[in-house]
Amino acid sequence: MTEVVEAGPSLRGARLRLSAALWRRPWLKAAGLLALPVLAFLVVYVGSLAALFVSSFWQVDAFTGKVVHDWTLDNFSTIIHDSVYRQIILRTILMAAAVTLTDAVLAFPLAFFMARIAPRRLRLVLFVLVLLPLWSSYLVRIYSWRLILAKNGALNWALNSIGLPDAGLAYTNTAMWIVFSYVWLPFMILPVYAALERIPQNYLEASGDLGARGWRTFRSVILPLALPGVIAGSIFTFSLTLGDFITPALVGGGKHNFIGNVVEEQIGINGNVPFAAALASVPVLVMGIYLVVAKRLGAFEAL
Amino acid sequence: MRGTRIGLAVWTVLVMAFLWIPILIIMVYAFNGSVLQTWPIESWTFHWFRVAWDEPEVRNSLWLSLKVGLAATAIALVLGSAASFAIHRFSFFGRESISFLLLLPIALPGIITGMALNSFYVFAGVSFSIWTIVIGHATFCVVVVYNNVLARLRRTSPSLVEASMDLGADGWQTFRYVIWPVLSTALIAGGLLAFALSFDEVIVTTFTAGAQTTLPIFILDNIQRGQQLPVVNAVVFVVILLTVIPVVISQRLTHDSGLLSSR
Numbered sequence: 203m204t205e206v207v208e209a210g211p212s213l214r215g216a217r218l219r220l221s222a223a224l225w226r227r228p229w230l231k232a233a234g235l236l237a238l239p240v241l242a243f244l245v246v247y248v249g250s251l252a253a254l255f256v257s258s259f260w261q262v263d264a265f266t267g268k269v270v271h272d273w274t275l276d277n278f279s280t281i282i283h284d285s286v287y288r289q290i291i292l293r294t295i296l297m298a299a300a301v302t303l304t305d306a307v308l309a310f311p312l313a314f315f316m317a318r319i320a321p322r323r324l325r326l327v328l329f330v331l332v333l334l335p336l337w338s339s340y341l342v343r344i345y346s347w348r349l350i351l352a353k354n355g356a357l358n359w360a361l362n363s364i365g366l367p368d369a370g371l372a373y374t375n376t377a378m379w380i381v382f383s384y385v386w387l388p389f390m391i392l393p394v395y396a397a398l399e400r401i402p403q404n405y406l407e408a409s410g411d412l413g414a415r416g417w418r419t420f421r422s423v424i425l426p427l428a429l430p431g432v433i434a435g436s437i438f439t440f441s442l443t444l445g446d447f448i449t450p451a452l453v454g455g456g457k458h459n460f461i462g463n464v465v466e467e468q469i470g471i472n473g474n475v476p477f478a479a480a481l482a483s484v485p486v487l488v489m490g491i492y493l494v495v496a497k498r499l500g501a502f503e504a505l
Numbered sequence: 506m507r508g509t510r511i512g513l514a515v516w517t518v519l520v521m522a523f524l525w526i527p528i529l530i531i532m533v534y535a536f537n538g539s540v541l542q543t544w545p546i547e548s549w550t551f552h553w554f555r556v557a558w559d560e561p562e563v564r565n566s567l568w569l570s571l572k573v574g575l576a577a578t579a580i581a582l583v584l585g586s587a588a589s590f591a592i593h594r595f596s597f598f599g600r601e602s603i604s605f606l607l608l609l610p611i612a613l614p615g616i617i618t619g620m621a622l623n624s625f626y627v628f629a630g631v632s633f634s635i636w637t638i639v640i641g642h643a644t645f646c647v648v649v650v651y652n653n654v655l656a657r658l659r660r661t662s663p664s665l666v667e668a669s670m671d672l673g674a675d676g677w678q679t680f681r682y683v684i685w686p687v688l689s690t691a692l693i694a695g696g697l698l699a700f701a702l703s704f705d706e707v708i709v710t711t712f713t714a715g716a717q718t719t720l721p722i723f724i725l726d727n728i729q730r731g732q733q734l735p736v737v738n739a740v741v742f743v744v745i746l747l748t749v750i751p752v753v754i755s756q757r758l759t760h761d762s763g764l765l766s767s768r
Binding site: 214217218220221236238239240242243244246247248249250251253254257308309311312314315316319320326328329330331332333334335337338339340341342343345346347348349350352354355356359384387388416437441442444445446447448451452462465466469470475478479482485486489493 | 509510512513514516517520521523524525527528530531534541542543544545583584585587588591603606607609610612613614615616617618620621622623624625627628640644647670675676677679698701702705707708711712721724725728729737741744745748749752753756760
């Protein structure tokens with residue numbers, strides 16, 4: 203009897219044997235599950251990054267405008283030696299640093315209030331209020347600031363109505379600093395909140411029992427434990443600022459270039475992919491160093 | 506201590522106002538009766554929604570954005586959940602680097618992902634189509650599903666699966682009656698977030714769309730040229746709603762941020 207059953211085309215039997223075989227050999231299942239996503243990612247993503255990197259060593263023929271596959275370091279040497287590009291890189295990195303610092307200062311007290319003081323219901327409400335701007339269109343939020351900061355916008359209206367003169371912020375670096383800080387702020391709040399929420403209450407009590415006052419507890423217990431959260435947030439704020447070209451385009455007015463919009467122009471207007479690729483390797487390099495340092499400081503556990 | 510609490514509460518209110526006032530202002534502009542985008546708004550109308558709806562360019566880009574969002578979400582669901590199963594269940598050589606690899610598209614600036622895919626397409630001779638956009642969006646949508654499913658798996662006891670196997674269930678039955686009920690809300694939440702992310706993405710899209718126009722590209726083009734701003738405002742209103750609603754639902758399903766994998 204059993205022979206008949208086994209010889210018969212029993213789908214259920216086959217399925218059972220298959221799942222048993224997979225259960226006995228977990229590596230096989232792991233390979234099967236992972237093969238598809240990893241292959242897709244390797245081919246498309248890493249392959250693309252590699253193609254980008256390789257093309258940064260090529261150049262564009264000045265007459266035909268076509269990419270020539272001659273190996274050269276010209277693009278990199280222009281970026282290093284031309285003071286215009288040095289300034290653009292420096293300006294972008296300084297902006298990213300200023301934005302990161304601003305967001306950390308804005309986010310920390312709020313995250314602390316959310317995590318340690320607000321009652322449960324209020325905490326949930328605040329959490330959603332931070333989450334929604336994070337996921338809602340950042341293009342739209344930048345556009346809103348373009349209207350707010352405009353000469354006849356809401357900011358000047360508010361200032362005038364309390365008797366102050368126009369702010370004159372439209373299309374300035376200050377405007378970009380405000381808008382960058384604004385759009386990336388939720389990316390800072392959430393990791394800091396997560397880090398603060400995880401601090402056990404009895405650590406704070408122990409600190410108090412050992413005679414530490416509020417400030418001392420904050421400096422010696424809360425801050426070190428929250429730091430990985432701040433660094434995790436700073437990965438986002440820093441990286442997003444380094445590569446953005448929408449904010450310079452919409453609220454910066456094109457007077458001062460940033461890495462993002464120069465790269466975008468090189469591709470979109472000049473068609474110079476090799477040079478754009480070489481310039482884009484700057485933020486990759488900066489973020490690479492940043493990620494290594496962040497990993498050392500334990501930020502990945504806070505992500 | 507009391508003073509500190511009040512100070513923190515006031516700070517929280519101020520930062521929340523900073524976060525929300527611009528969003529409320531841009532939503533109000535959709536009802537602006539004037540073609541000039543000045544403040545305060547003098548007259549009110551629903552007229553621009555009608556105009557936007559009748560505009561073929563708006564309809565086409567809305568349709569393209571919806572299709573791209575759905576396709577990218579579908580790919581993200583398959584790849585993201587497969588990867589999270591594998592990472593959760595097994596430890597193997599290179600496990601950490603796979604997590605890292607999946608995180609890369611959101612850790613690197615969007616312009617890098619966009620340019621990289623752009624040069625890949627040019628390199629491989631792929632002409633721009635809806636699929637070039639979908640692949641671009643899928644790269645950063647995968648990690649959202651991955652984080653959501655992984656967080657759920659970490660909170661689920663592995664003994665549930667073992668018990669199901671011991672009771673004689675095969676792989677499919679275990680999946681259908683044990684794993685799926687536990688994971689379904691995490692998958693739906695991850696999918697909704699992935700859709701919200703794709704629907705309003707603009708940077709990677711710029712580099713992978715060629716001459717096609719998604720809704721965010723339509724918005725960006727018209728803002729930069731200063732054209733059809735009343736129509737743009739109406740479209741913006743709809744975009745905000747279409748991204749806010751999935752996020753609220755996904756939040757109700759998981760209580761996760763979708764960005765951080767809680768463990």
